[in-house]
Amino acid sequence: MSAAVTPRCSDEKHSNVTFIDxxxxxxxxxxxxxxxxxxxxxxxxxxxxxxxxxxxxxxxxxxxxxxxxxxxxxxxxxxxxxxxxxxxxxxxxxxxxxxxxxxxxxxxxxxxxxxxxxxxxxxxxxxxxxxKLSFKRREGQPSSTILSPRSILQRPTAGSQVSCCPAEKRIPESWSRIPPNTFKVRGKNFIRDKKKEHSPNYAAFYPFGVDVFYSPRKIDHIARFVQLPPFPSSGGIPPILVVNLQVPLYPAAIFQNEYNGEGLSLVFYFKLSDNFEKELPIQFQQNIKRIVDGEIEKIKSFPLDTSAPFRERLKILGRVVNVEDLNFGATEKKLMNNYNEKPVLSRPQHEFYRGENYFEIDLDIHRFSFIARKGFEAFHDRLKSCVFDFGLTIQGNKPEDLPECMLCCIRLNEIDFRNCHQLQV
Known part of the structure; x- marks a missing residue:
């Protein structure tokens, strides 16, 4: 062959490429x-x-x-x-x-x-x-829009990659603390009237840092590869909560053999509230301990009662704040209005890890449904212009679990993933 094709070029899709001197x-x-x-x-x-x-x-x-x-x-x-x-x-x-x-x-x-x-x-x-040489991108191969990371980091300090700014300033490539009561959750009388209300204005954990890492493959239990601050433990709940949001960057496919490949790890670090025992209801404190300990609960059903992990109650709340700034088409706006801030249970696409002074939750978007993946894939190019709020809560299935309270919440301001570094694992 008169011209060599590099692995990076082979990732791109071309219908016909003619080599002419x-x-x-x-x-x-x-x-x-x-x-x-x-x-x-x-x-x-x-x-x-x-x-x-x-x-x-x-x-x-x-x-x-x-x-x-x-x-x-x-x-x-x-x-x-x-x-x-x-x-x-x-x-x-x-x-x-x-x-x-x-x-x-x-x-x-x-x-x-x-x-x-x-x-x-x-x-x-x-x-x-x-x-003429025809390139056809295989399923699971990385998208041609993804750029290689600038450098490889070895055990960086947790939260050193993205800076913090006040929520009202909205500085690009930063994160902000937001009030928990900006999210709507199941209200006190939800079982009777099915109405949602603003969450109480307190949370179990508050953010102290954010990292965005590029990875050729998914990184599980990412807390092992960063330096966490030495917060002291108190009671049965770890002082640090690590949330690893695993975002795929390769094309979604209907018949997918492997749910792994090039992607991002959006890592959020939260610290246990200083007023945890004073502000949060006793029932919510006990529910958090059940998730950390991995308890099994009994569920009443017909004809026989069953049991399920209590961790399956973990629920994700996500919303795009600046929808009007993203130039969506009519169909995209309709979908955004219907599904923006709509809660979704994280099961079964989640994993849990416990360390000496931390508890980690990995949320694997790689394993989301094809429709959800395709919708998120179309959103890749708008991430750098997006203001995104993220939160977790524990679904309340009984009157004593209501109203639902926020486990944690945070805001990302216009994160450009093309500038992120790779984490050495």
Whole structure:
């Protein structure tokens, strides 16, 4: 092949790619005055030459023997010029088909053309011009819009990648603290009236840092690879909550064999509230302990009662704040209005890890449904212009669990994932 295809280029999708040397594009360079000697291509260089088989006469039999003799004389056969001269002599001396001997080729070109070689680069021009390579991106391969990270970080300080700013300033590529009561959750009488209300204005954990890491593969239990602050433990709940939002950057597919590949880790770090025991209801405190401890609860159902992990009650709240600034079309606006800030249970696309002084929740968007993935994929290019609020709560299925309270919440301001670094794991 005249041109090498690098792995990065092979990731891009092209229908037809033609390799043409610009230096060969000028017709003047193909003239006979510019041709250099090349004995390998002396027989013919016309693309439309017609080759026909004819039998040589007895007069040419000696020439055939000479050719065979030359072929046996060299351990590697004829050299290029000797072979071409011998073949040229056979082709020139062929006559009628009266006798039977070795077949020969009759070339339609003149003897002058046969002895005039092509330039080495000109000889491959037509091959290059007609050579086309089609690239087809396989399922699971990274998107061509993703840029390589600038550097690889080894055990960075938690929260050192994204700066903090007040919510009212809205500085790009930053995060902000937001009041918990900006989210709507199940109200006190939800079981009876199905109404949602603003959450109480307190949360179990408050943010202290955000990191955005690029990764060729998903990073599970990411807290192992960063330096967390030494907050002291108090009671049965770890002082640090780590939320690892695993975002895919490769195309979604209906029939997907593997839910892993190039993506981002949006890592949020939260600290246990100083007023945890004073502000939060006792029932909500106990529910948090049940999630941390991985308890199993009994669920009443027909015809028999069943059991399920209490962690399956974990619920995600997400909303785009600046919908009007993102230039959505009519259909996109309708979908955004219908699904923006709509809560969704994280099960079964979640994993939990507990460390010495932290509790980590991994939310795996790689394993979300195809429709959800396609909707999020169309949103990739708008991430750098998006103001996004994220929160977690515990779903209240009983009157004593209501109203729902916020486990944690945070705001991301126009994060450009193309500027993020890669984390060494």
């Amino acid at each position: 610009d230096s060969l594009a000028k017709p003047a360079e193909l003239s006979s005055d510019n041709l250099e000697t090349n004995p390998v291509l002396e027989i013919t260089h016309k693309e439309d030459s017609l080759l026909s088989f004819k039998r040589p006469t007895d007069d040419n039999h000696n020439s055939v023997k000479d050719l065979a003799h030359l072929n046996h004389a060299s351990p590697i056969g004829l050299d290029e010029r000797g072979a071409n001269n011998a073949v040229g002599r056979i082709l020139h001396n062929c006559g009628n088909q009266a006798n039977h001997c070795l077949p020969c080729l009759v070339c339609s070109t003149s003897p002058d053309e046969k002895t005039k070689p092509l330039a080495p680069r000109a000889a491959t021009f037509k091959k290059r011009a007609s050579f």
